[in-house]
Amino acid sequence: MPALDPAVEAAVEEGRIVRLDLVRFDLPGLSVGYHRGGRPYTYNGLTYQPNRFLQMGSMASALGIAVTTRTIVFSNIPVADPDDAIARIEEFNYPNAPVIIAHLAGDPDTDTVLGVLVSSVYEIDDVVYNKGAISGGERTLTLTINLQPPGRSARGSTLVKRSQAEQQFDNLATDTAFEYAATIGTVPEEWGQR
Numbered sequence: 001m002p003a004l005d006p007a008v009e010a011a012v013e014e015g016r017i018v019r020l021d022l023v024r025f026d027l028p029g030l031s032v033g034y035h036r037g038g039r040p041y042t043y044n045g046l047t048y049q050p051n052r053f054l055q056m057g058s059m060a061s062a063l064g065i066a067v068t069t070r071t072i073v074f075s076n077i078p079v080a081d082p083d084d085a086i087a088r089i090e091e092f093n094y095p096n097a098p099v100i101i102a103h104l105a106g107d108p109d110t111d112t113v114l115g116v117l118v119s120s121v122y123e124i125d126d127v128v129y130n131k132g133a134i135s136g137g138e139r140t141l142t143l144t145i146n147l148q149p150p151g152r153s154a155r156g157s158t159l160v161k162r163s164q165a166e167q168q169f170d171n172l173a174t175d176t177a178f179e180y181a182a183t184i185g186t187v188p189e190e191w192g193q194r
Contacts, residue, residue: 005115008105019117020104022048023072025085025124027092032085034074043104043113049084070122072101074143086143089127096123099147122147 004012011017022043024033033048035041041048074086085092102119106112128144 004105004117008115008117011105011107011114016108017114018106018108018111020106020111020113022100022102022104024048024100024102026098026100027085027089027094028097030085030092034086037111041111068149069125070101070120070147072099072145072147074145089143094124094127096150098122098150099124099145121150123150 008017020035020037020041020043022033022035022041024031024046031046033043033046035048035050037048037050039050041050081087099122100119101122103117105114105117107114125146125148128146130142130144
């Protein structure tokens with residue numbers, strides 16, 4: 001495991017540290033970020049939107065071929081902001097989109113980032129909408145996004161490939177091994193010579 005930056009180590013030793021939790025979605029054609037603070041926060045050129053990101057969620061793992069998964073929760077769907085990507089996530093081809101969850105060490109007085117404590121990369125597995133109570137004639141939803149580890153390591157250990165695009169990404173751009181994977185359960189395909 002890599003060592004912490006000396007500035008982060010010094011802040012931890014002094015007990016003068018704040019943890020800044022960020023989540024970044026790289027949806028097709030759009031990168032968006034969210035955090036649990038009260039105002040927009042810019043880090044590495046991306047402005048993270050406030051107050052929507054409720055929970056970092058739990059991680060679940062098991063023995064054997066299961067992979068570690070994670071769940072994150074967002075509030076107040078829909079919202080008035082037409083640019084809020086999470087509120088309109090169904091408009092994107094979101095399955096398998098990369099998600100980066102980062103925990104940064106910051107100065108408690110200025111929120112200046114001292115360094116990265118830990119950063120994890122996932123892919124979106126699925127999205128679940130949970131209905132909230134009716135308040136003032138409106139019902140809001142809580143959005144739960146289930147994540148899984150990305151790429152070959154996760155699929156290799158579960159022996160699962162989900163699409164030809166993933167096979168081509170992991171192997172060769174011209175690989176057609178999964179050409180009929182989406183239809184083979186319902187459409188008979190002839191294999192081999194006729």
